[in-house]
Amino acid sequence: MNRHNATAAREVRLLARSGALTGPTANLAPGFVQANLAILPRDLAGDFLLFCQRNPKPCPLVGVSEAGDPMLPVLAEDLDIRRDVPRYRVWENGDLVAEPTDLEPYWRDDLVTFAIGCSFSFEDAMLAAGLPVRHIEQGCNVPMYRTSIQTQPAGPFAGPLVVSMRPLLPAQAIRAVQVTSLLPAVHGAPVHLGDPAMIGIDDIAKPDYGDPVSIREGEMPVFWACGVTPQSVIAHARPDFCITHAPGHMLVTDLLNRDLSLL
Structure with a gap:
């Protein structure tokens, strides 16, 4: 390296x-x-x-x-x-x-x-591609959520996937998929776009970790797998x-x- x-x-x-x-x-x-x-x-x-x-x-x-x-x-x-x-x-x-x-x-x-x-590493690539990163704009921590998606267990370690969220316009979301899919060593492409309820998130304004960010008219929430997942898994184990x-x-x-x- x-x-x-x-x-x-x-x-x-x-x-x-x-x-x-x-x-x-x-x-x-x-x-x-x-x-x-x-x-x-x-x-x-x-x-x-x-x-x-x-x-x-x-x-x-x-x-x-x-x-x-x-x-x-x-x-x-x-x-x-x-x-x-x-x-x-x-x-x-x-x-x-x-x-x-x-x-x-x-x-x-x-x-x-x-x-x-x-995910902070792929945010660097997003910014370089001209894509907005709302929590950086707002000077706060990225919002993160426990989901209904279950991880693959190993020994005592099991539990829900945690995701981080960045709001984007649909065209920006497509570009973000292209940019972040090139970085599998730092979570890669998103795991979900759009309706938070489909992955078990009840209230997008109340993240389980980090801070809420504004979602503007026309934007959709875009969710990436998050390295805080081990914390929920450890709490389970x-x-x-x-x-x-x-x-x-x-x-x-x-x-x-x-x-x-x-x-």
């Missing part, structure tokens, strides 16, 4: 590491791959790896660590998974118990980090202990989005 001129990505990680950045990472370090996180004890890592392999749309893996190693050199040379994400979520028996900005007090030598491709990123608060890597394109 090409990591030339990764200064912008490293600066975002250093801001998170210092505690200066605690908010969402949308549109930070444009051009660089951002990743969702699932950090699990080693005894669950095999099942979770299989879950990701069976569900590549919501869980496209871009990196996996050695047990207990907070570094992921495949993603960046200067990276400490314990401190380089703006905000984390700590779970015990499926319940959210903390949202720290530093994992040092929680780190264990049996933890395996899974880095999962993020109720492992004794695990860590995820806080929704919208991603790991910024030194990988370039263009390196993930099929073109």
Whole structure:
């Protein structure tokens, strides 16, 4: 992977590491791959790896660590998974118990980090194609919803697909399908366009994660598989202990989005 001129990505990680950045990472370090996180004890890592392999749309893996190693050199040379994400979520028996900005007090030598491709990467391609991204326009977090679509289970991991939503005019939606289908490593093409009720979303104005955004006259909601899916799956599996990123608060890597394109 090409990591030339990764200064912008490293600066975002250093801001998170210092505690200066605690908010969402949308549109930070444009051009660089951002990743969702699932950090699990080693005894669950095999099942979770299989879950990701069976569900590549919501869980496209871009990196996996050695047990207990907070570094992921495949993603960046200067990276400490314990401190380089703006905000984390700590779970015990499926319940959210903390949202720290530093994992040092929680780190264990049996933890395996899974880095999962993020929709923020394909948003870079959408913007380059002249397509609007409403939550960036409005300065908020992307809206995300649990759906009635079930993932393919693996071991204790099962549950509903989570999707992220961006409103687009019909012609823009067609173009967005073309653009994002070239990026399967960061969720690829949408999984649904139009009526939210068809995928079990009762109220588009009330996302399960993130913030609501305006849908203007003539626009339709367009839904992509989302890397927050592991959080709903983990809540279902109720492992004794695990860590995820806080929704919208991603790991910024030194990988370039263009390196993930099929073109």
